[in-house]
Amino acid sequence: MQDFFANCATVLQKYGFSYLRGAGTTLLLALVGTFFGCLIGFAVGALQTIPVDKQRDPVWKRVLLKILHIFLRCYVELFRGTPMIVQAVFIYYGLLQVFGIKMGMWQAGFFIVSINTGAYMAETVRGGIVSIDPGQTEGAKAIGMNHWQTMLHVILPQALRNIIPQIGNNFIINIKDTSVLSVISITDLFFVHKSVVGALYTYFESAAIVMVIYLTMTLFASYLLRLWEKALDGPQNYDLNTTDSLAYTSGMYNAPDPNHESQNLDMKGGAAHV
Amino acid sequence: MSEPVIEVRHLSKSFGTHVVLRDVDFTVNAGDVTCIIGASGSGKSTLLRCINLLETPTNGKVLFHGSDITAKGSDPCAYRAKVGMVFQSFNLFNNMTVLDNCTAGLRYVLHQDKETAKKTALENLEKVGMAPYIHAKPRQLSGGQKQRVAIARALAMQPEVLLFDEPTSALDPQMVGEVLAVMRQLAKEGLTMIVVTHEMAFARDVSSHVVYMADGVICEEGTPADIFEHPQNAKTVEFLSRFRQA
Numbered sequence: 001m002q003d004f005f006a007n008c009a010t011v012l013q014k015y016g017f018s019y020l021r022g023a024g025t026t027l028l029l030a031l032v033g034t035f036f037g038c039l040i041g042f043a044v045g046a047l048q049t050i051p052v053d054k055q056r057d058p059v060w061k062r063v064l065l066k067i068l069h070i071f072l073r074c075y076v077e078l079f080r081g082t083p084m085i086v087q088a089v090f091i092y093y094g095l096l097q098v099f100g101i102k103m104g105m106w107q108a109g110f111f112i113v114s115i116n117t118g119a120y121m122a123e124t125v126r127g128g129i130v131s132i133d134p135g136q137t138e139g140a141k142a143i144g145m146n147h148w149q150t151m152l153h154v155i156l157p158q159a160l161r162n163i164i165p166q167i168g169n170n171f172i173i174n175i176k177d178t179s180v181l182s183v184i185s186i187t188d189l190f191f192v193h194k195s196v197v198g199a200l201y202t203y204f205e206s207a208a209i210v211m212v213i214y215l216t217m218t219l220f221a222s223y224l225l226r227l228w229e230k231a232l233d234g235p236q237n238y239d240l241n242t243t244d245s246l247a248y249t250s251g252m253y254n255a256p257d258p259n260h261e262s263q264n265l266d267m268k269g270g271a272a273h274v
Numbered sequence: 275m276s277e278p279v280i281e282v283r284h285l286s287k288s289f290g291t292h293v294v295l296r297d298v299d300f301t302v303n304a305g306d307v308t309c310i311i312g313a314s315g316s317g318k319s320t321l322l323r324c325i326n327l328l329e330t331p332t333n334g335k336v337l338f339h340g341s342d343i344t345a346k347g348s349d350p351c352a353y354r355a356k357v358g359m360v361f362q363s364f365n366l367f368n369n370m371t372v373l374d375n376c377t378a379g380l381r382y383v384l385h386q387d388k389e390t391a392k393k394t395a396l397e398n399l400e401k402v403g404m405a406p407y408i409h410a411k412p413r414q415l416s417g418g419q420k421q422r423v424a425i426a427r428a429l430a431m432q433p434e435v436l437l438f439d440e441p442t443s444a445l446d447p448q449m450v451g452e453v454l455a456v457m458r459q460l461a462k463e464g465l466t467m468i469v470v471t472h473e474m475a476f477a478r479d480v481s482s483h484v485v486y487m488a489d490g491v492i493c494e495e496g497t498p499a500d501i502f503e504h505p506q507n508a509k510t511v512e513f514l515s516r517f518r519q520a
Contacts, residue, residue, distance in 0.1 A: 055330045056346055138328055139365030139424075143379035143431055144355030153382055157369045238371075238410040 007205040015196050022192030023213050029181065029188065030174035032110050037117020037174075038167060044072050044118065045125030045159070046151045072122070079119035085180035088112050092184040109186050113178060117170050124166045128159030161232045168225040172218045189213060276303045278340075279435055279466055280325060280357075285334035287320055294320045296490045297334070302435065302468060302483075307461045309477035309498075310470045312487035313513065318470040319362075321487070322439050325468065326359050355383050358428030362440040364420040366412040372399065372423050373408035376430045384431070391430075398426040402456045418449025422456055429460075436460070438469040474517045478502045486510045 012019070052065055079087065092108045095101040103111070132155050140150040179190035193210045197203050280302040287295040295317045302308050310318045323329040325336055327343065327350045335342050343353045367375050376395035380386045386394075399405040402422040412420055421441055428436055438457070442450040454476055461467060461480045471477060477484055477498065484501040486494045486509075494507040505511045 053330060056344075056350075058346070135361065135363050135365040136367055139361065139367065139427075140378075141328065141351075142326060142354055142359035142361075142365075143427065144351045144353075144383040145379070146351050149382045153378060154367045154369065161369070234411060238407070238414055240406040 004205060004208075007202050008209060011196060011200060011202050011205050011209060014200075015192070018192045018196070019189065019209060019213060022187060022189035023217065025187055026175060026178050026189045027217060029109055029113055029178040029186070030171060033113025033117050033174050033178070034167065034171045036110070036114035037121050037170065040114060040118025041121025041125045042156060042160075044076070044122035045129055046148070046156065048072060048122070048126055049129050049151075050147055076119045076122050079116050080123075083180075084112065084116050084177060085183055087116065088181055088184050105184055105186055108184055109178075109181050112181070113174060117174060120170060121167070124163050124170075125156075125159060128163040129155055131162055132158050161229070164225060164229050164232070168222060171221055171225070175217050175221065176214065278302070279304050279306075279338065280468070281335075281337040281340075282321070282325065283335045283337065285321070285324060285336065286332050287317075287324055287329060288332050294490050295324070295331075298490075298492055300485060300492060300495060302466065304434075304466055305464050306483050307465075307467045307469065307481045308483045308485060309481035310468065310485045310487060311472070311474065311477055311513075312493075316487045317490040318487050319439050322359075322437050322468065322470050326354060326357060326437055328359075351383070355379070355431055356433055357435045357437065358431055358433035359437040359439065360421070360424050360428050360441050362443050364412070364417070364424045364444075366420055366424055366427070368412050370411075371408060372404060372410050372412070372415070375412070375423060376427045379427065379431045394432075395426070395430050398429040399423070401429065401459070402426045403452075416449065417445045418452040421445065421449070421453045425453070425456055425460075435466045435468065438467065438471070440470050440472065442471070442473055474502075474514075486513065488513070 047068060050065060052062055054062075088108070091112055092103060092105075095103055129151075136154055136158075137150055140154045145153070178186075178188055181188060182191040182194070185191075189210055193206050196206045200206075278301050282298055282300050285295055285298040286293070298317075298321060300308075310321065312318050320329060324331045327336075331344055334344075336344050338353060338357070342348065343350070367378065370378065373392065373395055376399060377388070377391040380391035380394055381388065396405060396408070399408060402425050404419060404422050404426060407415065407419065407423070412423070415423065425436075425441075441457070442453050445453060450473070454473065457467070457469070457476070458480055469477070469481070479498070481498055484496065484498050485492055486501060486505075486507070488509045494501060494505060494510045501510065502514065505514055
């Protein structure tokens, strides 16, 4: 056991900085990939839910939408249905060999993680959109909003709130799964681990260190996502502006003070005003 | 005063083989308060939803100031911005505060700046007695409060016509009172309204025109006095007899 800790210390002393850099790379790939993946997911989700009116819409619009739907369906199925490691090889080396397009390692890395996450998020977002009560869409239509305004201001913000747990899932999966990008020679955390093991043969120690780093990143990510959820929910209570002539406010709130800008109804700070 | 604003012409609607509306024809003039009454399932709500194009009519036309809004190529969004609607289930935007609910249409549809929109929204929230609650979210309000906010949201758009789809059906008697008080006030101010309702007293006292519907057709229409005091159609008589007993 003592050996284990001593070895860990040696490994860290020698390669601590490499681990940190590897962790940084992993985190960056996961963050950028999840962010753009979500954007793709929201765009695809919003496109998939464009309403079609058989009587009023012209034929070309309906045909165009049909083609779009098939295209988006193919995208989702293709990227959900194949392993990311194969996609990485296929895109990075394939583009070079077949089309002569030389993608930078980073570009390719971001592209692959984003487009992969996008495929998963597309379905998640669609679920999120469908889960919002259609009455709100009607409410938005009734004041003259079009599909995009309704999506942007009413539906997607609520869908976002509902799918944060799923975004968190994807982010955590990305932190771990970007390790496959070492096939296109990105020096992520797992790649550092392999290099260290190659040099020192400290399989167990290095694995332990890497696991702790991965776990720290994912736990911290979960914590931040919880905070974000709470922030999106907004405060539990609200402040009255003046007095309402029609509603019965007694029992809810006593004597609002107009000079006091924000009166907290929250009981956390003690129920002093009751 | 009697210029027609909305004209429904030979309107039919069917969902699959189920015919909900058959050859409905009526006119709403500026300043009219038209109440549509009738049993549940008689097609009242569907008619109202067709007028606001939330349902596409199977046949027939809806004219707004003489132009056919059901025609291909007409812009439903521009039309809906002028014809507001209040729903049975409020349909407020749950992600926004009361104030944002009322400014959303002004800012995103009419592209007003934030301050102008806020001013208009506050005036209308004041009118329905909900100005104190501008920071609240819909889930923190009672049903009656939600419905008053929904009315303010529709009013903020300064619509030419306001459609009400059973605005009090989801409320308890006290809240019904709150909402009806607001609607009476609006009627007094001369707003053109089409109200689908089960509140017979409201229809009798406030409306200028009453339409009685049964089985997807208009059975009888006329002034409240005509319909409530001297109904001609047997179905109307029977429908109202239950109301009179109550």
